[in-house]
Every structure is written in structure tokens, then in C-alpha cells.
Amino acid sequence: MSQLPGDERYEQLEALLREEFAGVHPAATVTRCVEAAHHGAVEVTGSAPPALVERIARKHLRVLATAAAERK
Template sequence: MSERITPGKEPDPYEAVSAALRAEFSGIHPAATVTRCVEAAHYGALEVTGHVHPGLVERIARKHLEVLALVASERG
């Protein structure tokens, strides 16, 4: 999957995070769930720290997705 780059516009680093996590959790979570987790991680980190690094967003979102998968497996 390639990122589309618009001339004069920086690539969105959070889209790259979303794409990586969608691939990692494909078959476990729908793409919309992954996107929501990335967005929640982004805004949560921004609120707590005042700035956001894509690596931090990725780690937080991955943990959320892992917990969601664990809960789903325990219910099923």
C-alpha cells in the first residue's frame, strides 16, 4: 500500500500509523476500529503531553487494539 503525496503537502504520519496497524490487525479488527483507536490515541496523547509523536500514537493504539482483541477472545 503506497501513500499518496500531494505536491506542497506533507504526508500524514498518522495515516502511515493507521495503515501499519490495519495490516497488523487485519482479520482481528475492522479498519474502522483501528482508525478510531489511532484517533483516540492521538487526541489522548495530545491532551496529556501537549504534543504527539507518531511512534507514541502507534504504541498507544496498538495496546488498545491488543486489549480489545483479548477481551473479544475471552468473550467468545
């Protein structure tokens, strides 16, 4: 699980993205993307609403998946 504050919303978000990207990315990659999205949101906007973190993390995961597919 992530190193984010013990907010159940982020845990649910991480679980949702782990399920969505199962077979594409390991759980650790999803965790890192969620944490990075959270950090980036806080740095840019001063807050990290779960909906924003979800959008950012999902985009990161999609880009990583596309890059991995192109390498094959």
C-alpha cells in the same frame, strides 16, 4: 481514513496497524483507536508524536482483541 490532520505519518501508522490487525479488527476500529490515541497523547503531554500514538493505539487494539477472545 482518520480525521487527524493531513499528516502522512499518521496515515502510514494507520495503514500499518490496519495490516497488523487485519482479521482481528475492522479498519474503522483501527481508525478510532489511532484517533483516540492521538487525542489522549495531546491531552496528557501536549503533543502527539507518531511513535507515541502508535504505541498507545497498538495497546488499545491488543486489549480489545483479548477482550473479544475472552467473550468467545
